Amino acid sequence: xxxxxxxxxxxxxxxxxxxFCRRQWALIHIEQQWEENVKxxxxxxxxxxxxxxMIREKRGDKLVVRAMPVHSRELGITGICDVVEFxxxxxxxxxxxxxxxxxxxxxxxxxxxxxxxxSDHSQLVTQAICxxxxxxxxxxxxxxxxxxxxxxxxVIITRADRERVKASWEEMRQxxxxxxxxxxxxxPHCQSCSLNxxxxxxxxxxxxxxxxxxxxxxE
Amino acid sequence: xxxxxxxxxxxxxxxxxSLDGENIVVKQEEAVLARYPLHNLEAVCTFGYxxxxxxxxxxxxxxxxxxxxxxxxxxxxxxxxxxxxxNVVLRKEQYRISDDERRSALVARNMIVxxxxxxxxxxxxxxxxxxxxxDVERIKKVTFSLTESMKLLREVEDLEVLRGIxxxxxxxxxSVFDDLILQQKEHFYFHGRNKRPPLDNVNALLSFAYTLLxxxxxxxxxxxxxxxxxxFLHRDRPGRxxxxxxxxxxxxGVMADRFVLSxxxxxxINEKGFYRKENGAVIMDDETRKKVLKAWQERKQEKIxxxxxxxxxxxxxxxxxxxxxxxxxxRGDLDEYPPFLWK
Numbered sequence: 001x002x003x004x005x006x007x008x009x010x011x012x013x014x015x016x017x018x019x020f021c022r023r024q025w026a027l028i029h030i031e032q033q034w035e036e037n038v039k040x041x042x043x044x045x046x047x048x049x050x051x052x053x054m055i056r057e058k059r060g061d062k063l064v065v066r067a068m069p070v071h072s073r074e075l076g077i078t079g080i081c082d083v084v085e086f087x088x089x090x091x092x093x094x095x096x097x098x099x100x101x102x103x104x105x106x107x108x109x110x111x112x113x114x115x116x117x118x119s120d121h122s123q124l125v126t127q128a129i130c131x132x133x134x135x136x137x138x139x140x141x142x143x144x145x146x147x148x149x150x151x152x153x154x155v156i157i158t159r160a161d162r163e164r165v166k167a168s169w170e171e172m173r174q175x176x177x178x179x180x181x182x183x184x185x186x187x188p189h190c191q192s193c194s195l196n197x198x199x200x201x202x203x204x205x206x207x208x209x210x211x212x213x214x215x216x217x218x219e
Numbered sequence: 220x221x222x223x224x225x226x227x228x229x230x231x232x233x234x235x236x237s238l239d240g241e242n243i244v245v246k247q248e249e250a251v252l253a254r255y256p257l258h259n260l261e262a263v264c265t266f267g268y269x270x271x272x273x274x275x276x277x278x279x280x281x282x283x284x285x286x287x288x289x290x291x292x293x294x295x296x297x298x299x300x301x302x303x304x305x306n307v308v309l310r311k312e313q314y315r316i317s318d319d320e321r322r323s324a325l326v327a328r329n330m331i332v333x334x335x336x337x338x339x340x341x342x343x344x345x346x347x348x349x350x351x352x353x354d355v356e357r358i359k360k361v362t363f364s365l366t367e368s369m370k371l372l373r374e375v376e377d378l379e380v381l382r383g384i385x386x387x388x389x390x391x392x393x394s395v396f397d398d399l400i401l402q403q404k405e406h407f408y409f410h411g412r413n414k415r416p417p418l419d420n421v422n423a424l425l426s427f428a429y430t431l432l433x434x435x436x437x438x439x440x441x442x443x444x445x446x447x448x449x450x451f452l453h454r455d456r457p458g459r460x461x462x463x464x465x466x467x468x469x470x471x472g473v474m475a476d477r478f479v480l481s482x483x484x485x486x487x488i489n490e491k492g493f494y495r496k497e498n499g500a501v502i503m504d505d506e507t508r509k510k511v512l513k514a515w516q517e518r519k520q521e522k523i524x525x526x527x528x529x530x531x532x533x534x535x536x537x538x539x540x541x542x543x544x545x546x547x548x549x550r551g552d553l554d555e556y557p558p559f560l561w562k
Contacts, residue, residue: 031306031444031550179308181550198443200547202528209548209555212527213332216560217369 004076010172012070012079012130015122015165018172020193023184025172027195030179061088063098070130075169081127083107085143093137104131106142113148120144121155125165128157224261226519228512230505232267232291238275260284262438266508267291277301285438291505295430298437306444312549313462317449324378326548326556327452331385332372333469333558338392339365340562341472345399353398361391378452385452385468392472399480406490407483416500420493423501424482424511428475429467431515435535436470437463439542445549466541473561474534478518487514527557 011029018025057064063086071078085105086092092101106127110120121144128139145152175182186201193199206212227243229236235246243263245253257278262285265271271286279286280301288296316322339362346355368388375381397409400421409421417423437460440447450461452468482488492507503511519535532540541559548556 031308181552183552198543200528200543200552202530203544203547203552206527209527209553209557212557213329213373213555213560216336216526216562217332217366217373219562 003073006078008176009071009076009078010169010176012077012126013123014172015126015168016120018168019122021184021189022171022175022182023199023201024193024195026175026181027199029172030176030181062086063095063102070127070134072126072130072133074133075126075129075166076173077126077130077169079127079130081106081131082109083145084131093135103137104135104139106131106139107145107152108142109145109147111147113146114144114153121161122165122168124155125157125161126169129162129165225259226262226264226516227255227260228516229263229265229269230267230509230512232269234265235270235272236263236265236275237272238278243275257282257284262287262435264289264434271299283442285434285441287434287438289430295434300441309444309546309550310446313445314449316549317451317455320378321376323451324376324381326545327378327465328372328375328381329556329558330452330465330468331381331388332369333560334385334472335365335369335372335388336558336560337469338388338472338476339369341399341477342392342395349401352401358395358398361395364388364391381452396476400483402484402486403489406493416496416498418499419501420490421479421483423493423503424479424488425475427503427508427511428479428515429471431512432467432470432475432538433460433463436460436467436538436542439538440466440545442539443542443546445542445546466538466545469558470537470541473559474537478515482511482514523561526560526562 014025014029017028065084065086066082068081068084069078070081083106085107086095086098086102087105088100089103090101092103094100095102106124108120108124108127114120124142124144128142131137131139139157141154141156143152143154184201190196190199190201193201229245231247231252233247234252237244237246239254241257242254243257243260244251245255261283263279264285264287266289268291269288271288276286276299278284280299286299288298290296316326342358342362342365346353346358365388368384371384372381375384393409393412400407400409407420410419412425413419413422414426417426437447440462445462447460447463449455450463450465453459453461453464455461488507488510492504492510493501494504495501520533522531522533523537524530525532525537525540527544528540537559544553544557547553
């Protein structure tokens, strides 16, 4: 098992940037560039409700904890779960300060409606990996709550999911170690990217600078 | 490309700027002269010791609005910066290049190629537009030598050689700059560059335009996370924004020289707006400085197609576009730094 220094922990939320576009992830997490756009502001607003760490709700068999900090020493990541629901379960684990046994289920809040890609999905799987490591139990599912449809979608977390997500974190780790911003294929998704103005995706598909200079000088 | 926002120039002395909610408030004594929403501004520039509240300084810094103080004669005094922006990785690579003479030369030579190319086309265009008023032969000699120098530059790997070629090209270009002044020649003439202090009207205008451009360039570099004070061609000197001066080389002609020529040739200003101090220094009066600033702002709004990005951008964002391209080159996305080659 790797042992990462806490200073080198990657941010858990980065995996959705990474799945959207490797280059976007690097610009934010390696180059520390952040251009706020409407979408990110909307996202912040949506999170406000979830980000109240002092609120613990008890609803019958459920204990709801908001803005719960989590980490994984194995993957070297840290972050915050919007909401974790602890449900009483005979197969669960004891919790500090609570009677009985519980199993945790992460709930991630999302703007918009369910997407076809699995970028939201990976974040939930990562949260599950963190919870498993911190509580020594198994997290078999989680939920994605979509603001636009005001509805939560259940996500079953499989072994294959865990492997795929771990491979993504390995790849991010490599980029981070070398402080390398990978190039990426520009496409229609660049239009909705909040870092479009910093990334200049169009330069990645452009002819070389040498040929630009030579052709101008030889007019 | 991002949107070009406005720059607020405060030219009245004894004004005080403060923050009120999301607005900047301009006061004189206790009277409120104007209010502007911050979200429309990208820079605030004051002349003549206007005061600014710390609250406003903080608000400008956190929103990346460049806040700069100038003396009433347009000399740079100070600027306000907030917490340093991220992107340490980029700046460290910039320092590595700067410490390596050969790597510095490879970047700087492209900037000088840009300068020569742009100056060549300023001259070419003038001979085309005003063939009847110019000694075309004389100017063609200069453009020919600029073309030859550019070919040499593409192979240069040594900063001293680069400076030599740049210096010789500057002498060539300056030797015909006076030919580009077509109006008010009695009061506006160019017999060589002098700057500390400027000793004639044209040099006073050039110095002022370069100051404005340097300011925009410095803000643009800081905005993309580069260190404006560590250059490749201009070496470190305390208080000198070396990198801003480097990138500015390619923009001096197209953004400042052409601007000054149009002020004179379109008679936007006249000799009455200039006076000579006891030491020979030429100073602009407030009225003329305001006219120049207004024209500068209007020029910044005009749109062109960026030669490398092939994208429509206003002139005012050209320094930002070049800063961004330089940052992307330093981070390894581009094979060379693409200079702004304007025809």
